[in-house]
Amino acid sequence: DIVMTQSPDSLALSLGERATINCKSSQSVLYSSNSKNYLAWYQQKPGQPPKLLIYWASTRESGVPDRFSGSGSGTDFTLTVSSLQAEDVAVYYCQQYFSSPRTFGQGTKLEIK
Amino acid sequence: VQLQQSGPGLVKPSQTLSLTCAISGDSVSSDSAAWNWIRQSPSRGLEWLGRTYYRSNWYHDYAVSVKSRITINPDTSKNHFSLQLNSVTPEDTAVYYCARDRYYMDVWGKGTTVTVSS
Numbered sequence: 001d002i003v004m005t006q007s008p009d010s011l012a013l014s015l016g017e018r019a020t021i022n023c024k025s026s027q028s029v030l031y032s033s034n035s036k037n038y039l040a041w042y043q044q045k046p047g048q049p050p051k052l053l054i055y056w057a058s059t060r061e062s063g064v065p066d067r068f069s070g071s072g073s074g075t076d077f078t079l080t081v082s083s084l085q086a087e088d089v090a091v092y093y094c095q096q097y098f099s100s101p102r103t104f105g106q107g108t109k110l111e112i113k
Numbered sequence: 114v115q116l117q118q119s120g121p122g123l124v125k126p127s128q129t130l131s132l133t134c135a136i137s138g139d140s141v142s143s144d145s146a147a148w149n150w151i152r153q154s155p156s157r158g159l160e161w162l163g164r165t166y167y168r169s170n171w172y173h174d175y176a177v178s179v180k181s182r183i184t185i186n187p188d189t190s191k192n193h194f195s196l197q198l199n200s201v202t203p204e205d206t207a208v209y210y211c212a213r214d215r216y217y218m219d220v221w222g223k224g225t226t227v228t229v230s231s
Binding site for chain 2: 038040042048049050051052055056061093095097100101102103104106107
């Protein structure tokens with residue numbers, strides 16, 4: 001199984017600050033034949049299911065604010081929130097869909113300081 | 114596309130957990146989607162359980178941790194898919210989600226809290 005490890009576990013920042021969440025996979029999720037990274041990011045607020053933010057490591061889902069961006073390749077990935085808003089308080093998860101079983105990171109809790 | 118979950122919130126130990134996910138706006142027989150069950154608990158985080166999908170034939174894919182106890186079945190007449198998890202224990206207490214995946218999971222059900230207790 002591919003193990004997904006996120007850092008940090010939690011993050012507290014002021015409104016307007018930049019948030020950076022890292023995700024590392026235990027093996028590459030880059031498929032060489034199409035040069036795509038099989039990596040997604042989700043946002044989960046209390047009492048709600050996860051919401052897709054980013055797929056193919058850097059493609060923003062329709063309707064997701066452009067302050068959210070994804071980057072990285074191979075085994076190392078980053079989710080960036082360029083200017084933290086109050087509504088961004090949530091837990092963020094990375095997930096690989098390169099192979100079965102699909103696996104998720106343990107989550108990063110993003111809070112306002 | 115919407116996924117509507119239904120099923121009991123309380124199951125007794127050793128019995129079978131059964132949930133259904135009704136699909137609107139897509140088809141369980143779609144050849145470009147797969148239909149998943151995922152659960153979430155404080156101890157296990159988000160845990161993918163398995164999926165069913167149609168590519169000229171029906172296929173199933175299950176997590177090793179539950180492979181001996183799980184069945185995910187499509188129902189084309191009702192356009193839904195179901196989860197059955199046998200011989201449950203308190204460790205199966207979790208919020209259960211259904212989700213569509215077209216590689217990434219872009220549509221999720223609202224979740225069903227299932228408690229295993231006598």
